[in-house]
Amino acid sequence: MRLTFTVNGRKQQADDVWEGESLLYVLRERMGLPGSKNACEQGECGSCTVRLDGVPVCACLVAAGQAQDREVVTVEGLADFARQRDHGGCAAEGHGISLDDAKRWRSKPGENAQLSPIQRAFIDAGAVQCGFCTPGLLVAADELLERNSSPSDEDIREALSGNLCRCTGYEKILDAVRLAAARSEEAV
Amino acid sequence: MDFLRPASWEEALAAKAEHPTAVPIAGGTDVMVEINFDHRRPDALLDLNRIGELREWEVGEETVRLGACVPYTRIIESLRAELPGLALAAHTVGSPQIRNRGSVGGNLGAASPAGDSHPALLAAGAEVEAVSVRGTRMIPVEEFYTGVKRNCLEPDELIRAVHIKKADGPQQFSKVGTRNAMVIAVCAFGIALHPGTRTVRTGIGSAAPTPIRATAAEEFLNSALAEAGLWDSGQIIPPAVARQFAELVSGAANPIDDVRGSAAYRRHALGVMARRTLGWAWEEYRGNERSARCA
Amino acid sequence: MGATRTPSNITQGSKAKGGIGESTLRPDGTLKVTGEFAYSSDMWHEDMLWGFTLRSPHAHAEIKSIDTSQALAQAGVYAVLTYDDLPTEVKNYGLEIQDTPVLAHGRVRHHGEPVALVAADHPETARRAAAKIKVEYVPLPVVHDEATAIAEDAPLLHPGRTDHHAGHVPHPNIVHRQPIHRGDVAAARARADVIVSGEYEVGMQDQAFLGPESGLAVPGEDGGVDLYIATQWLHSDLRQIAPVLGLPPEKVRMTLSGVGGAFGGREDLSMQIHACLLALRTGKPVKIVYNRFESFFGHVHRHPAKLWYEHGATRDGKLTHMKCRIVLDGGAYASASPAVVGNASSLSVGPYVVDNVEIEAIALYTNNPPCGAMRGFGAVQACFAYEAQMDKLAAGLGMDPVEFRQLNAMSQGTVMPTGQVVDSPAPVAELLRRVKAMPLPPQKQWETAGQSADVRALPGGLSNTTHGEGVVRGVGYAVGIKNVGFSEGFDDYSTARVRLEVVGGEPVAVVHTAMAEVGQGGVTVHAQIARTELGVTQVTIHPADTQVGSAGSTSASRQTYVTGGAVKHTCEAVREKVLELGRARFGSYHPAWATAELLLEGGKVVTDGGEVLADLADVLEGEAIDLELEWRHRPTEPFDLRTGQGNGHVQYSFAAHRAVVEVDTELGLVKVVELACAQDVGKALNPLSVVGQIQGGTTQGLGLAVMEEIVVSPEGKVRNPSFTDYLIPTILDTPTIPVDVLELADEHAPYGLRGIGEAPTLSSTPAVVAAIRAATGLALNRVPVRPEHLTGQQYSGG
Incomplete structure (x- = not known):
C-alpha cells in the first residue's frame, strides 16, 4: 500500500508498504530515519518512542497504515x-x-x-x-x-x-x- | 494482508461485515506485538483510529459511555472521579507510551485474562456495546469473556463503547507484578463499594481462564456488612470478616502455574490484595460518611 | 539517503584540555542524541536483502531431513542455505573449542539452534519462506543438569571430543574441571568453632543489551566480503569467520558499527557468518536483524550455577577453611565455559584470607541454552554464595557482618588459594568501611504530606499493592573480587595506531584501534590519553576495524587497561619520534633539546619547566608521524590442572555495596530503596564514566537479585524469550546509587588504573539479598528471589 504522512515537518511518502509493517519499520527502513530504535518490537522498552500527533507512542506498535495523514516527530526532528x-x-x-x-x-x-x-x-x-x-x-x-x-x-x-x-x-x-x-x- | 481504513463507524461496520476475519486494530498494543513476533497473520487489519467518536466519552446519570478507543491516559486524567477503579487500573497498564495508545475496547477485544481493565469493569458493573450491521447488543461484562483470549463477539461485530456504572462509592484496584512498573499482572483484584445498593462487587484478573467476579466473597461480605449494620454505623470491618472475605476471593480463583507465577502464589496474593483493597475502600467510605454527617 | 549507511570518524575538539582525569564528554554523544549514530541494525545498502534464521523448536533432536524446495520457490527469495551449502570443510566455530555448528548437521543440541538461512527482498518474505522449510526432527532424550549429564546412559553431547580439556575431565559431558587445593582443610576444620554450610543457586541471567544482534554483509568485487557488525572483539570474530567462508582473513573486512550494549553477550558469534554466507551466495548485500525473541536465542547467557559451600571460623572470628563445589551449566556448546570455570574456582574464596581450601568448579554440557560470557564472568555466581556464607558465619558468631568481613578481608600481600600474591592495593576493609559510613536513606519515603502514600516509592510501585502495609526495611552488605583482563596464560595484548600531523595549522591526532566501543566509553578515554600524551586538543577516533591489529575483547574490565595501555604506549612512541625530529632539526639552537625532559603541550614542544622550544608544525614540516604498536600486560600463567596453583590473574578489582530494601512481606514484593557502592578504581581516567559504569553494573546486579532469569523447562525449552517475561529493572525499580570512588594506584598498570566494569555487578546481588534476608528472616539461597520465595509458595516456572 501507499503511505503518506508528515515526519519532522516534512511530507513523506512510501510505496509498496506491507500492511503488517510497523511505523518503526517504515521510519527506519523506508524513510532513512533509523534514530528510533528497534530494541524489543513489543512495546516493552520505549526505544522507538516517537510523537504521533504530539503523543508519545511506541512506533513499533503503530501499524504503518495508522500513520496515514498524521504527524510524526522522531529524535532526528527533536x-x-x-x-x-x-x-x-x-x-x-x-x-x-x-x-x-x-x-x-x-x-x-x-x-x-x-x-x-x-x-x-x-x-x-x-x-x-x-x-x-x-x-x-x-x-x-x-x-x-x-x-x-x-x-x-x-x-x-x-x-x-x-x-x-x-x-x-x-x-x-x-x-x-x-x-x-x-x-x-x-x-x- | 489487507489494511482497511474506514473513515466512519458505519464504514467500519460494513467493512467488518464484508471481512469477518479482519482484525480490528486501535492502539495496536496487542495486535502489533503478535504481528511483529509472527504469532498472527490476519487476512486484514481494520484500523479504527480514524473514527473520532470511538475516542470520546459521555458522562450520563448512571453510567459513563466510554468510547472503545479512549486511551488509558485520558481515563486517568479525566475520569478519575466517575471511574476511580478503572482509573487506578489504567494507571497500572504497561508504560506511559502504552497508556497513550491502549484502550478498554482493545482490552476487551483481546480478552486476555491478564488485561488490567477487566477486574475494574467487573467490580464497577459494565456492559459492552457490541454492534454489527445487524444491530446492537448490550452484553454484561461478566458474560463477555468466554475463554482464554476469547470473547462472545460475533465475527461481524465490533465494540463501539463500554457502559460503565459511575462510582457511587469508593473503588480500589491492585495488581501484583514482579516489577515495579511496566509489568503484566501475575494477578489483579478490583473492588467497588456500592453504598446505594449496599453491595460490594469484585473482579479478579489473571487467576482463571477468564476475568471473573468472586461472587461467593461478595455475597458473604454483603450479608456480613448488612448483619452488623456497618453501612450505617461506618464502623470498621471486623478483621475476621475481612479475613473470610479474602479467603473466599482466593477460593474463587482458578489459577495456573506459569512463568509469571505459581497458582498457589496467585491465590495467596489475591487474598492479600482483597483484604487490603477492602480496607482502603472501607476507610474511604467511613471518611466520606463522617464528613457527610458533619456537613 | 546515500547508497549506504555505515560508520564514520568521530572527531572531538575539546575546549578544555581534556586529558586523563577529567570528565570529558563522549565524542559520540552528539551523534547518539541526534539519532545519527549508526548502529549495526541501522546499516543500509541499496538493493540489500534481508536474512532470516530458521531455528530448532527442540532442545535435542536428530534431523532426519530438510526440504527447502518450497521456500526456494517463493517469489522474492534469493537463497536458502543449510549445512550442505557450507563452502569449506570448516563447519564449526567457537571461542576456545570449535564445537558450535554454523548450521545444524544431523542433530540439534538446544532450543533455538540455527538450522537454515533465508535471504529475501523483505523480512516478511524471508519469514514466510522459512516457515515453508520442512525439517523432520526425531526428539532425543534431554540432558538438563549434572545428574542427567553424567548418568550412565547419558547421551554424549559431543562424542569423540578432541579439544584440550577432553583429556582431564571426568566425563565427556563436562567441558572443563578446575580443582584448587591449598593448606590442610582437615586440620583447619578441626580448629573451627563454628562451621556453616549452604547450597546456593543462581538462575540464568541474560545480558539483555538493547541493540539486537544485527549487521550488514556486503560482497566485494574481489570475492571477499565487508561486514559491518556489532561485536566485542573484531579479530576474534574474524578468526572464526574466515575459515568457514574459505577466505583469507584480509578478504573479510570487518568494521565495527554502533553497538547497542554487550555485557559479554557479543563475545561469541551470532549472525556474522550467516550474513556473510548469504551475501557471498547471492552476490548482494545482506542485512540480518534479530528481533527480541530471536535475540534470546542468538547469544549465550550467564551460566546458571549450583554451589555448595562450607566455611569454618574460630570463636574470635577468623576464617579457618573453605570447601566449595561449583557446578556451572554451560549448555549445548562450550563458548567461554572453560574460562568461566577458571574464574569461578580461582575467585571462589572471595576477597578474604583463607589459607586452607578445597575447591572444585566444573562446567557441564547440557541441552540447555549455551552459556558463556556475561559481566562478572564466573565471579558473580561465587560472590552470591560466599557472601551468604559470610552473613551466616557472622550470625553464628554473633558478630556484626561488616566487622566480620573486615576481620578476614584480604589486603595487598595476601596469598590467593592459587598461590598468587596480591601485589597491588586491595582495600577490601576500607571499601566496607566507606559504604557503611554513608548516611542511610530516611524511613518511609513513600509518606506524602497528605494521608495518602506515594505508591511509586513503595514495593509494587504503580500497581498499588500496598500503602505501607506489610512493609519491612532491611539493610545488607556485600563485597566482591573480580579479575581484570584475560587470565591463565592468555596472550592478552592490544594494538593501537596513532597518527600525529598538523592540519590547517592545528595539530591533530588520529587514534585507530580495533577496540569495540560498546557504550563503556573507551573512545572517550582514548582521546583523553592522546591529549595527555601528545598535548593536542583535536583528536579523531577512527572507526574500529580489522585494518589495524587486534585490540582484544571489550570484556573482562580490560579495555581501558589494555587498549588504553596500547594507546598510551603508542602515543609515547609518537612523542619520542617528534622529539627525535625536533632534535635533528632544532637541537643545535637550544641546549634544552638535549638536556631537559621534553613534553608536547598545546601543539608545542616544551620543557618540563614550561619553556617553548618549537611549534609542532615546524618540527613536523607537513609530515605525519604514524605508528602502530602492540602492548601487553604482564604475563599470567595457567592454573595447574590438579592443584589449581599458578599466577593466573594480572589484576584484581574490588567493590562493596550496601543495600537498603523495603519488602512487602505479605506479597513478597521488593523495592530497593538505595544501593550504595564503594569501589577502588586505581585511577579514574574519566570520573563521570567511572560512576556511570559503577551505577550500571550495580543495576544489573539488582536485576539478578530480584527479577532476571531465563526460565528453561526440564525439556530444555526457553519459557520467557521476550521483554514481557524476561524483566530487567525499570527506572522505578532502580534506586538512588551513591558512589564512593577510591583511587589507590596499581603501579603495574597504565596510570595506576584498575579495570572497573565488572566488580560492581558482583556485590550488588548478594547485598540486595542480604537486605531482603534482614527484612524477612528467610534463608533465600537462590537468585533471583521471587515473590514465592518470600511468601512460602513453590515456583516451578510453569
Whole structure:
C-alpha cells in the first residue's frame, strides 16, 4: 500500500508498504530515519518512542497504515521541534548563525549540531553510554518537560518508566532531566 | 494482508461485515506485538483510529459511555472521579507510551485474562456495546469473556463503547507484578463499594481462564456488612470478616502455574490484595460518611 | 539517503584540555542524541536483502531431513542455505573449542539452534519462506543438569571430543574441571568453632543489551566480503569467520558499527557468518536483524550455577577453611565455559584470607541454552554464595557482618588459594568501611504530606499493592573480587595506531584501534590519553576495524587497561619520534633539546619547566608521524590442572555495596530503596564514566537479585524469550546509587588504573539479598528471589 504522512515537518511518502509493517519499520527502513530504535518490537522498552500527533507512542506498535495523514516527530526532528515550541515559530527563525560560529564551523559529523536542551543535558550529565535507549528516552523526557517544567524525581521516574536502559542504572538519566529542567528555569 | 481504513463507524461496520476475519486494530498494543513476533497473520487489519467518536466519552446519570478507543491516559486524567477503579487500573497498564495508545475496547477485544481493565469493569458493573450491521447488543461484562483470549463477539461485530456504572462509592484496584512498573499482572483484584445498593462487587484478573467476579466473597461480605449494620454505623470491618472475605476471593480463583507465577502464589496474593483493597475502600467510605454527617 | 549507511570518524575538539582525569564528554554523544549514530541494525545498502534464521523448536533432536524446495520457490527469495551449502570443510566455530555448528548437521543440541538461512527482498518474505522449510526432527532424550549429564546412559553431547580439556575431565559431558587445593582443610576444620554450610543457586541471567544482534554483509568485487557488525572483539570474530567462508582473513573486512550494549553477550558469534554466507551466495548485500525473541536465542547467557559451600571460623572470628563445589551449566556448546570455570574456582574464596581450601568448579554440557560470557564472568555466581556464607558465619558468631568481613578481608600481600600474591592495593576493609559510613536513606519515603502514600516509592510501585502495609526495611552488605583482563596464560595484548600531523595549522591526532566501543566509553578515554600524551586538543577516533591489529575483547574490565595501555604506549612512541625530529632539526639552537625532559603541550614542544622550544608544525614540516604498536600486560600463567596453583590473574578489582530494601512481606514484593557502592578504581581516567559504569553494573546486579532469569523447562525449552517475561529493572525499580570512588594506584598498570566494569555487578546481588534476608528472616539461597520465595509458595516456572 501507499503511505503518506508528515515526519519532522516534512511530507513523506512510501510505496509498496506491507500492511503488517510497523511505523518503526517504515521510519527506519523506508524513510532513512533509523534514530528510533528497534530494541524489543513489543512495546516493552520505549526505544522507538516517537510523537504521533504530539503523543508519545511506541512506533513499533503503530501499524504503518495508522500513520496515514498524521504527524510524526522522531529524535532526528527533536531539536527542531523543541526550537519551534520555544520560539513559537519556524525553526530557522531568530536563531541565525553568528560570524564567530560560522568561522568555527567544521565539516565533521555531529559537531556543532543544534541540540535541544534535553539532548544537551543528556550529553552533559553522562546519561549516554551505548546510546540505544537514548532516542526514545529523549522523546519521552522532552514531552515530560513540556507538560511539567519542574518534575519531582518520582514524576521523572514515572514518566520514564516505559523506557528501559541497560547501561546507566538510570541515575545519570535522572540527572540529565533535572539538569534540563534547572537550565530551563534559569533561562526564564 | 489487507489494511482497511474506514473513515466512519458505519464504514467500519460494513467493512467488518464484508471481512469477518479482519482484525480490528486501535492502539495496536496487542495486535502489533503478535504481528511483529509472527504469532498472527490476519487476512486484514481494520484500523479504527480514524473514527473520532470511538475516542470520546459521555458522562450520563448512571453510567459513563466510554468510547472503545479512549486511551488509558485520558481515563486517568479525566475520569478519575466517575471511574476511580478503572482509573487506578489504567494507571497500572504497561508504560506511559502504552497508556497513550491502549484502550478498554482493545482490552476487551483481546480478552486476555491478564488485561488490567477487566477486574475494574467487573467490580464497577459494565456492559459492552457490541454492534454489527445487524444491530446492537448490550452484553454484561461478566458474560463477555468466554475463554482464554476469547470473547462472545460475533465475527461481524465490533465494540463501539463500554457502559460503565459511575462510582457511587469508593473503588480500589491492585495488581501484583514482579516489577515495579511496566509489568503484566501475575494477578489483579478490583473492588467497588456500592453504598446505594449496599453491595460490594469484585473482579479478579489473571487467576482463571477468564476475568471473573468472586461472587461467593461478595455475597458473604454483603450479608456480613448488612448483619452488623456497618453501612450505617461506618464502623470498621471486623478483621475476621475481612479475613473470610479474602479467603473466599482466593477460593474463587482458578489459577495456573506459569512463568509469571505459581497458582498457589496467585491465590495467596489475591487474598492479600482483597483484604487490603477492602480496607482502603472501607476507610474511604467511613471518611466520606463522617464528613457527610458533619456537613 | 546515500547508497549506504555505515560508520564514520568521530572527531572531538575539546575546549578544555581534556586529558586523563577529567570528565570529558563522549565524542559520540552528539551523534547518539541526534539519532545519527549508526548502529549495526541501522546499516543500509541499496538493493540489500534481508536474512532470516530458521531455528530448532527442540532442545535435542536428530534431523532426519530438510526440504527447502518450497521456500526456494517463493517469489522474492534469493537463497536458502543449510549445512550442505557450507563452502569449506570448516563447519564449526567457537571461542576456545570449535564445537558450535554454523548450521545444524544431523542433530540439534538446544532450543533455538540455527538450522537454515533465508535471504529475501523483505523480512516478511524471508519469514514466510522459512516457515515453508520442512525439517523432520526425531526428539532425543534431554540432558538438563549434572545428574542427567553424567548418568550412565547419558547421551554424549559431543562424542569423540578432541579439544584440550577432553583429556582431564571426568566425563565427556563436562567441558572443563578446575580443582584448587591449598593448606590442610582437615586440620583447619578441626580448629573451627563454628562451621556453616549452604547450597546456593543462581538462575540464568541474560545480558539483555538493547541493540539486537544485527549487521550488514556486503560482497566485494574481489570475492571477499565487508561486514559491518556489532561485536566485542573484531579479530576474534574474524578468526572464526574466515575459515568457514574459505577466505583469507584480509578478504573479510570487518568494521565495527554502533553497538547497542554487550555485557559479554557479543563475545561469541551470532549472525556474522550467516550474513556473510548469504551475501557471498547471492552476490548482494545482506542485512540480518534479530528481533527480541530471536535475540534470546542468538547469544549465550550467564551460566546458571549450583554451589555448595562450607566455611569454618574460630570463636574470635577468623576464617579457618573453605570447601566449595561449583557446578556451572554451560549448555549445548562450550563458548567461554572453560574460562568461566577458571574464574569461578580461582575467585571462589572471595576477597578474604583463607589459607586452607578445597575447591572444585566444573562446567557441564547440557541441552540447555549455551552459556558463556556475561559481566562478572564466573565471579558473580561465587560472590552470591560466599557472601551468604559470610552473613551466616557472622550470625553464628554473633558478630556484626561488616566487622566480620573486615576481620578476614584480604589486603595487598595476601596469598590467593592459587598461590598468587596480591601485589597491588586491595582495600577490601576500607571499601566496607566507606559504604557503611554513608548516611542511610530516611524511613518511609513513600509518606506524602497528605494521608495518602506515594505508591511509586513503595514495593509494587504503580500497581498499588500496598500503602505501607506489610512493609519491612532491611539493610545488607556485600563485597566482591573480580579479575581484570584475560587470565591463565592468555596472550592478552592490544594494538593501537596513532597518527600525529598538523592540519590547517592545528595539530591533530588520529587514534585507530580495533577496540569495540560498546557504550563503556573507551573512545572517550582514548582521546583523553592522546591529549595527555601528545598535548593536542583535536583528536579523531577512527572507526574500529580489522585494518589495524587486534585490540582484544571489550570484556573482562580490560579495555581501558589494555587498549588504553596500547594507546598510551603508542602515543609515547609518537612523542619520542617528534622529539627525535625536533632534535635533528632544532637541537643545535637550544641546549634544552638535549638536556631537559621534553613534553608536547598545546601543539608545542616544551620543557618540563614550561619553556617553548618549537611549534609542532615546524618540527613536523607537513609530515605525519604514524605508528602502530602492540602492548601487553604482564604475563599470567595457567592454573595447574590438579592443584589449581599458578599466577593466573594480572589484576584484581574490588567493590562493596550496601543495600537498603523495603519488602512487602505479605506479597513478597521488593523495592530497593538505595544501593550504595564503594569501589577502588586505581585511577579514574574519566570520573563521570567511572560512576556511570559503577551505577550500571550495580543495576544489573539488582536485576539478578530480584527479577532476571531465563526460565528453561526440564525439556530444555526457553519459557520467557521476550521483554514481557524476561524483566530487567525499570527506572522505578532502580534506586538512588551513591558512589564512593577510591583511587589507590596499581603501579603495574597504565596510570595506576584498575579495570572497573565488572566488580560492581558482583556485590550488588548478594547485598540486595542480604537486605531482603534482614527484612524477612528467610534463608533465600537462590537468585533471583521471587515473590514465592518470600511468601512460602513453590515456583516451578510453569
